[in-house]
Amino acid sequence: MSRLFGTDGVRGLANRDITVELALDLSIAAAHVLGDADRRSGRRPRAVVGRDPRASGEFLSAAVVAGLASAGVDVHDVGVLPTPAVAFLTADMGATFGVMLSASHNAMPDNGIKFFAEGGHKLPDAVEDEIAARIGQEWDRPMGAEVGRIQRNRAGQARYIAHLLRTLPNRLDGLTVVIDGAHGAASAVSPEVFRLAGADVVEIGTDPDGLNINDGYGSTHLDRLRAAVVERGADLGIAHDGDADRCLAVDASGAEVDGDQIMAVVALALKERGALRENTLVATVMSNLGLLQAMEREGITVKQTGVGDRYVLEEMRRSGFSLGGEQSGHVILLDHGTTGDGVLTGLMLAARVVETGRSLADLAAVMTRLPQVLVNVKGVDKGRVETDVELLAAVRAEEEALAGTGRVLLRKSGTEPVVRVMVEAESEERAREVCDRLCGVVKERLAL
Numbered sequence: 001m002s003r004l005f006g007t008d009g010v011r012g013l014a015n016r017d018i019t020v021e022l023a024l025d026l027s028i029a030a031a032h033v034l035g036d037a038d039r040r041s042g043r044r045p046r047a048v049v050g051r052d053p054r055a056s057g058e059f060l061s062a063a064v065v066a067g068l069a070s071a072g073v074d075v076h077d078v079g080v081l082p083t084p085a086v087a088f089l090t091a092d093m094g095a096t097f098g099v100m101l102s103a104s105h106n107a108m109p110d111n112g113i114k115f116f117a118e119g120g121h122k123l124p125d126a127v128e129d130e131i132a133a134r135i136g137q138e139w140d141r142p143m144g145a146e147v148g149r150i151q152r153n154r155a156g157q158a159r160y161i162a163h164l165l166r167t168l169p170n171r172l173d174g175l176t177v178v179i180d181g182a183h184g185a186a187s188a189v190s191p192e193v194f195r196l197a198g199a200d201v202v203e204i205g206t207d208p209d210g211l212n213i214n215d216g217y218g219s220t221h222l223d224r225l226r227a228a229v230v231e232r233g234a235d236l237g238i239a240h241d242g243d244a245d246r247c248l249a250v251d252a253s254g255a256e257v258d259g260d261q262i263m264a265v266v267a268l269a270l271k272e273r274g275a276l277r278e279n280t281l282v283a284t285v286m287s288n289l290g291l292l293q294a295m296e297r298e299g300i301t302v303k304q305t306g307v308g309d310r311y312v313l314e315e316m317r318r319s320g321f322s323l324g325g326e327q328s329g330h331v332i333l334l335d336h337g338t339t340g341d342g343v344l345t346g347l348m349l350a351a352r353v354v355e356t357g358r359s360l361a362d363l364a365a366v367m368t369r370l371p372q373v374l375v376n377v378k379g380v381d382k383g384r385v386e387t388d389v390e391l392l393a394a395v396r397a398e399e400e401a402l403a404g405t406g407r408v409l410l411r412k413s414g415t416e417p418v419v420r421v422m423v424e425a426e427s428e429e430r431a432r433e434v435c436d437r438l439c440g441v442v443k444e445r446l447a448l
Contacts, residue, residue: 003128003129003132004132004135005125005128005129005131005132007308007310008104008114008308008309008310009112009113009114009115010022010112010113010114011103011104011106011110011111011113012110012111013109013110014054014056014060014103014109014111015056018056018060018110018112018113020063021063023060023063023064023113024063024064024066024067025067025136026113026131026135027064027065027066027067027068027113028067028070028071028135029134029135029137030068030097030099030115031047031067031068031071031072031073032071032134033127033130033131033134034096034115034118034127034131035071035073035096035097038096039072044072044073044148045072045074045096045097045148046073046075046076046093046094046096047068047073047074047076047095047096047097047099048076048086048095048099048153048156049061049064049065049068049075049076049077049078049086049098049099049100049101050077050078050080050081050083050085050086050089050099050100050185051080051081051100051101051102052080052082052101052102052103052185052213052243053080053183053184053187053208053209053210054101054102054108054111054210054213054242055108055210055211056109056111057080057101057111060101060111060113061077061101064099064101068099068148069147069148069149070141070147070148071139071141071142071148072142072146072147072148073096074148074149074150074151075149075150075151076089076093076095076151076153076156077150077151077152077153078153078154078156078157079153079154079156080208081156081157081160081185081189082160082185082189082244082245082341082342083104083243083244083245084244084245084339084340084341084342084343084344085156085157085160085185085189085244086098086100086116087120087121087338087339088159088163088337088338089120089156089160090118090120091118091119091120091338092159092163095118096118097115097117097118098116098120099114099115100113100114100115100116101113102114102242103242103243104242104243104245105182105218105220105241105242106214106242107214107215108211108212108213108214108215115128116338116339119338120339121313121317121338121339122310122313122339157188157189160189161192161193161196163336164343165193165196167333167336167344167348168197168347168348168351169348169351169355170351170354170355171198171354172194172197172198172350172351172354173198173199173354174198174354175198175199175200175236175353175354176199176201176232176233176234177199177200177201177202177234177235177237177238177346177350178201178202178203178204178225178228178229178232178234178236178237178238179191179194179201179202179203179204179206179237179238179346180204180205180219180222180224180225180228180237180238180240181203181205181217181218181240181244182205182213182214182217182218182240182242182244183205183206183207183208183209183212183213183214183215183217183218184205184208184213184214184218184240184241184242184243184244185242185243185244186244186343187206187208189244189343190206190240190244190342190343190346191203191206194238194346194347199350204224204225204228205218213242214241214242217239218239218240218241218242219239219240219241219246219248219328219329220241222239222248222256225237225250226250226254226255227254229250229252229254230252230253230254233252235353235359235360236249236250236251236252236257236350236353236360237249237250238342238350240343241329241342244341244342244343245309245330245339245340245341245342246259246326246328246329246330246342246345247262247329247331247342247343247345247349248328249262249346249349249360251359251361251364252359252360253361255361257360257364258327258369259287259325259327259328259329259331260283260287260290260291260327260367260369261291261366261367262325262329262331262349262364263281263283263287263291263325263331264291264294264295264364264366264367265352265360265364265366266323266331266345266348266349267281267295267300267323268298268300268366269351269352269355270322271298271299271300276322277320277321277322278301278319278320278321279299279300279301280301280302280303280321281300281301281302281303281323281324282302282303282304282315282316282319282321282323282325283302283304283305283312283325283326283327284304284305284306284308284311284312284326284327285304285306285409286307286326286327287302287304287326287327288327288367288369288370288424289406289407289424290367290368293367294366294367295367303315303319303321307326307411309325309326309340312324312325312326313334313338313339316332316334317334321334322334322335326340329342329345331345333345333348370424370425370426370431371424371426371427371428371430372422372423372424372431373423373431373432373435374421374422374435375420375435375439376413376418376419376420376421377418377419377442377443378416378417379448380418380419380442380443380446380447381446381447382412382413382418382446383412384445385411385419385442385446386412388446390441390445391442391445391446394437395408395438398423398434401434402425402434405425405426406423406425406426406430406431406434407424408421408422408423409423410422410438410442417448419442419446421435421438421442423435
C-alpha cells in the first residue's frame with residue numbers, strides 16, 4: 001500500500017483527495033502522536049496552524065483546527081502566512097507542533113497538509129507513518145475544560161518579519177526590487193519586509209483572492225517578473241511560490257537566476273563572513289555540474305543528497321552544515337530557519353548585491369550553468385534501473401565519453417513507472433544526443 005504522506009506532507013485535489021473528513025481525521029491522529037509527550041508530562045499540547053490563500057484552505061483549516069481542539073490541543077490559528085513563518089512560529093512560540101495547509105507551487109484546485117515537529121522541523125518518515133496508522137483508531141475524547149481552546153493569533157506576521165530583519169547582514173537602501181508573490185502566502189509579508197529593510201519595492205502577484213494563486217505568477221511563471229524588472233529599471237526581481245518556501249530571481253536584464261546560482265552567491269557571502277560551517281554546501285544530485293565546478297574553484301565542498309529539500313535538511317542537521325538547497329529555489333539557512341524560506345533567501349541575495357556593490361548578474365556569473373536535458377521515459381520497469389547490467393554499462397560509456405565536461409543521472413520516479421534521464425554537457429546539442437541514446441537503452445532494457 002502506498003504511503004499517505006508524500007515527500008512534503010499529504011497533497012492532492014482539494015475536496016476530492018484532501019477532504020474535510022481527511023483533514024479532521026489526520027489532525028486528530030497528529031494530536032495523539034505529536035502531543036503524547038506533553039500529555040505524559042502533564043502539559044496541554046499547543047499547535048500553530050497556518051495556510052496559504054487558497055479558497056479550499058478556508059474550510060480545510062477549519063477542519064484541522066476543529067480536530068486538534070477536539071483532541072485536547074490548544075490552537076494558535078495564525079491565518080495566511082508562508083510555510084517558513086509557520087515553522088518559525090512553532091519554534092518561537094514554544095508550540096508542541098505546527099500545521100501548514102498548502103500545495104506550494106501546485107495549481108489552485110490542489111491543497112495539502114504538512115506538519116512540523118517541536119522546534120519547527122519537518123517530521124521523519126517514521127513519525128508520519130505513525131500518524132497515518134492512527135487514523136480511525138478509537139480514542140478517549142476529552143470533556144469539559146479538557147478540550148482545546150482556539151485563539152485567532154494575528155501577531156505572527158509581525159513576529160516573523162522582525163525575525164527576518166534580524167538576520168540581515170546589512171540594509172537594502174538604494175536597491176530597487178520587484179517582488180512577485182504568486183498571489184500566495186507571502187503577498188503581504190515579502191513586500192513589507194523588503195521595504196522595512198530599505199528597498200524600493202515594486203509589487204506584482206500580490207493580490208490573492210483565493211482563486212489566483214500561482215496563476216501566471218510566481219517562481220514557475222517568470223515572464224511577468226522579467227518584464228516588470230526591465231520596465232521599471234529594477235536591480236533585481238524575486239519570485240516566490242504559493243507558500244513561499246522557495247524563491248527564484250531575475251537580474252536587471254531579466255535573465256533567470258536559479259536556485260543553484262543563488263546558493264553559489266550565498267555560499268560565497270557566508271564563507272567570507274566565516275559563517276559557512278565546514279566550508280560546505282549541501283545540494284541534491286540534480287544541482288547543475290556548473291555549481292560543483294564553481295564551488296571547487298572557490299574552495300567550498302559540495303555534499304550531495306537525494307532529491308528533496310527534506311533530504312538536504314537531514315544531511316545539514318546530521319553533519320552540522322549551515323547552507324543547503326535545491327535548484328528549484330528551496331534554500332535552507334540553518335542558522336536562521338528550519339526549512340526552506342523564500343523571503344529570507346531573497347533578502348540575503350539582495351543584501352549581497354548591496355554589500356558588494358556588484359550587480360546580481362555579475363555575482364551569479366561565479367558559476368556557469370551547463371546545458372541540461374531531462375526526459376521522462378514512461379511505461380518502464382523502474383525497479384531495474386539500478387541493476388540492469390547493459391543499461392549501467394551504457395551510462396558508464398557515456399560518462400567516460402563526456403570526460404568530466406558533463407554528467408549523466410538516471411532516477412526512478414517515486415510514484416509512476418517512469419525513469420528520469422538527465423544529461424548535462426558543454427552544449428545542449430551534445431546533451432540531447434547523449435540523452436536520446438540513453439532513453440533508447442532505457443526503453444529497450446526496461447520495457448514492461
